[in-house]
Amino acid sequence: MKKPQKTWQLAFVLLLSIQLTGCGSGSESLPASAEPQITTSTTIAKETQQPSPNPAIPSSDATATPMPSAASKPGESGVNAPKYRMNAKTFRFEPISDKATDKAVLLTFDDGPKDEGVLASLLDTLDRHGAKAIFFVNGYRVKQNPELLKEIHARGQTIGNHSYDHIDLKKETDAVVEEQLAKVQEDVERLTGVIPRFFRPPYGSGSEVVRQTAKNHGMLYMTWSNGSLDWDKSAKDKPDVVIRNVLDQLHPGANILMHELQWTADALDELLSKLEKEGYTFIDPGSIELANRVTN
Template structure:
């Protein structure tokens, strides 16, 4: 992953036309998560589910379900708040508390971190690195969180396609219209020659 959070192949034998699929702000709803994972399985795709600690605490079984279905857990801080506005120690606790609760539930800590709102600083990046995680934001935003996209699966798809580039790090959320959009989106990406990178193949040191 480069400094713009784009996925780059390690060597020429690795396909450049890949995308990284990510879903933020969960886990929220069992039905939506299962539907997302059913679609991912249909397309033989893996994704990072960036979770908030407060949601994990309320519904630990949903975190375990994501893990048990062989998808990847990422750290999205304990609360969905702007970490840049916190003290370094407060922001660090937002990171480490998620690491601990995830380990307690699934037996391993996340290896990827995304700050809420994509908002961070060098102190936060250092804290994430101390935890052995790769810090990332995104390079392709679906805008599924924006009011203009609410209840518009077609808009989710078009927003991703409008920003599509080799190595796209695609930001999505656990939302009903994103669930409805996913199968068609992945089908269109495949038709354009793209495949889905397994997050476990990503080097944990950014370049």
């Protein structure tokens, strides 16, 4: 909870745009199944954001004034019936509930947890907009920063699995793929008590084996449909570029790829405000329909 309050003040733009780039090569195509509903039972334990009607206090962060947006109300995650289904080929989301709007986007942040200040800024901004997101973490980062992982969870955000070493899983043996996913599942569960339900392969580079392994671990496999290119040189230190990239690729149900980077954190507040102005809400990961779990 100690968040450097300076960072978010700079907050400004965020960008994103071109799809495939983000974490890699984006080369998926296999049909994964979008199955019937199994709600996440554990994914999000809200410890800090009670859905209290009392607009007052987000317990852990006095500076953030949560303004629940239509699509994501703290406290609903994982408990109610799913509201969104992901298209397994395009990784976009469609509403499956009358209560859900198609003008909604999923926010995701990859490659952390690594920097306390950047992470705190992202978390504060999400709180301020009443937004939920998935933080796709790498195991080696979790090992370096276990407290930051716990903080993501404590702030009511969802943790996703992004493999242990951030390697191109497509090139690895089945055994390595299993190990890369399983270790993250174990470590995240040990540290937070919650098992990740979402998986994104590094570089967007997957294979049938990777998909099946993710499914075996009860995770919904996804890449993205809106890449912010925040990792690209063209966006470095330029929040406005991040914002423009995301807006240029904006579409209903967008699965927005971003990273735990300073300029992305600096862009987030303005980006979310612009999305809200366009009429968009933010998809609560807890309202996403999960693939069937395979138990074995």
